[in-house]
Amino acid sequence: MKNEMLTVADVAARIEDGATMVIAGAEELLRELPKGNWIGGTTVYFVTDQGGAVVRDKLFCTTFDRAAEVAVRYVGVDGLNTIAEGYKPNGFTMIMIPAFSVAHSNFAVEGQTYDNLFNQPLAGWITGVHLDDLGKKAPMIFDGATGKGYDEGAVLLHVGLPADAKADLDILNIFAQGDQKDLTFRFQKDGFSAVTAEVNGQQVDFAQYIEDNKIDTRLPLVANYSGAMVNVSIQSVDTQSGEVKFYAxxxxxxxxxxxxxxxxxxxxxxxxxGNAGEGQYSCNCILNYLYGELEGQRTGNFTGPVTFGEIAYILLNQTLVRMDITDTDAA
Structure with a gap:
């Protein structure tokens, strides 16, 4: 597996040579690429070898050089529940979904219920735009098999590996649940927003509670999912409407x-x-980039796109997703 920041010409040449790739970059650059075994998504934020940076003139590419079988697929909103139908034997699947789309919302809320979703590693991210372009440009995804771009649905890269290789998917979450073990939050329904919450068993106006208690909304809410710490990041707090919005x-x-x-x-x-990261696929969250002031700073050896949400089976926030292709004893 190789991670590289490349020119459009270099990426095009690699695609035409038959490479299997996931590609991140500006929309206008992705539109220039030839058809092939790739999927792509928009972002201009990256963690590079030199640190966090906004890059508009190159594309970040992960090349899977051990792919034995490949299929590129676009699914609309109604087809999201068929993700696992494309899984390849001894494989993994890469996925990209545009931010703020119906597919983004539906996958976040319903994805964990899709048939056989957890049967093999599913990794990817939510595509975005420069923050100055929010509301002006739509985040996009690209189906390399057809060359078409979409602002809705999902693109999938299904990869089968040879018998002597396997994919290992993991997350790096630098957050832990707070020390105040007597301070707990529960919600009455699933969703990207809440007006009320149960705090220590008492129903409260959640926006007002955050305001009154001067809660630092740069810090996520953290839940323990069978030992895995999963973040839900706060997007906005409106004490006038009483609504708190979340990124997941x-x-x-x-x-x-x-x-x-x-x-x-x-x-x-x-x-x-630690010393991990080199030679692994990874994506990091735009909130980490912003709140951590990562521009010009490195995050270990990990390089990759900075995204509007990360996917490791389910939608994640303020998390680094990483995947490695390793050897097995099989031959």
């Missing part, structure tokens, strides 16, 4: 706690990653 859905009845505060984001990632 809260789940009815699940216990959440506020995350512990951090010192340095970049250092926390570097400490958590």
């Amino acid at each position: 859905p809260v789940v009815e009845g699940v216990e959440y706690r506020m995350a512990n505060a951090l010192g340095s984001y970049a250092q926390a990632f570097a400490d958590g990653a």
Whole structure:
């Protein structure tokens, strides 16, 4: 597996040579690429070898050089529940979904119920745009098999590996549930927003509670999903309407706690990653990029796109998703 920042001409040549790739970059660059075994999505934020950066003139490419079988597929909103139908034997699937789309919402809320979704590694991200272009340009996804771009649905790259290889999918979450074990949050329904919450068993106006208690909304709510810490990040708090919006859905009845505060984001990632990252696929969250002031700073050895949400089977926030292709004993 190779991660590289390349010119359009270099990417086009690699596609025409038959490479299997996931590609991130500006929409106008993705539209220039030839048809082939690739999927793509829009972002101009990246973590590079030199640190976090906005890059508009090159594309970030992950090339899967051990792919034995490949299929590129676009599915509309109604086809999201068929994701696993394209899974290849001994394989993995890459997925991209445009931010703020119906597919984004539906996958976030319903994805974990899709048949056989967890039967093999499913990794990817929510595509975005430069923050200055929010509301002006739509995040896009690209089906490399046809060359078409979409602002709705999902693109999938189904990859089968040879018998002597396997895909390992993991997340790096630098947040832990806060030390206030007696401070818990529960919600009455699934969704990307909430007006009320149950705080320590008492029903409260959630927006007003956040305001009154001066909660740092740069920190996510954290739930323990069978030992995996999963974040839900707060997008906005409106005390006039009483609505709190999230970047990922809260789940009815699940216990959440506020995350512990951090010192340095970049250092926390570097400490958590150790020497890992080189030669692995990864994507990092735009909130980590912004709140951690990662421009010009590295996050260990991980390089890759900075995204509007990360996918490791389910939608995640403020998390780094990483996947590695490793050897097995099979031959």
